[in-house]
Ligand SMILES: [Zn+2]
């Protein structure tokens with residue numbers, strides 16, 4: 001959940017409570033705030049504690065999404081190191097390729113970064129950057145693992161050859177992968193990651209979290225019914241939750 005959206009907004013009861021109310025309405029019992037690291041100035045752990053006190057029926061996790069922003073992430077990494085013990089959960093993601101001033105997943109403008117390019121090479125480069133991020137040792141779980149497909153560009157190479165090394169690294173580091181419904185509201189109109197990547201991850205015993213990557217409390221839990229069907233179909237029988245970076249697996253009743 002991204003309560004700040006895409007600008008610094010101080011954590012206050014007014015900002016955070018609607019997210020808890022939305023979660024309660026949807027029957028979600030365990031939720032995590034994961035604002036982008038470039039907005040870390042808005043995060044207030046004391047406000048999260050107060051929110052927990054007011055809403056004891058829900059588990060509220062303090063998290064952040066660290067990406068590879070060449071301008072802001074060095075400060076984000078330092079902030080995460082400093083606040084590691086207060087955080088339950090760190091998501092890792094890649095939003096930047098060659099341009100430092102534009103996320104490639106901006107819709108629709110970011111698509112120009114892939115137009116006329118060797119898409120297999122772009123996929124390889126995307127996953128290389130993801131491994132670089134994992135190597136920081138500061139993430140618990142990967143967000144939208146195959147975000148590179150967002151505008152609908154498909155590789156010609158077998159996805160296995162493109163993603164295997166990264167999945168092996170994820171397994172070796174004992175990290176989780178997020179199943180994110182956000183892909184269903186983007187041009188690609190597909191879950192992140194794709195079914196074949198989920199299957200490859202399952203073969204390796206990599207666990208999953210669920211996410212809607214909501215940037216508004218109205219978006220929370222978007223397409224979770226479709227996600228439940230997909231998980232049942234693929235045989236995903238448990239999801240994981242995080243407390244102080246420690247993972248617990250919860251069986252699903254689908
Ligand atoms: Zn965002």
Ligand SMILES: [Zn+2]
Pocket residue numbers: 065093095143144
């Ligand atoms: Zn992201």
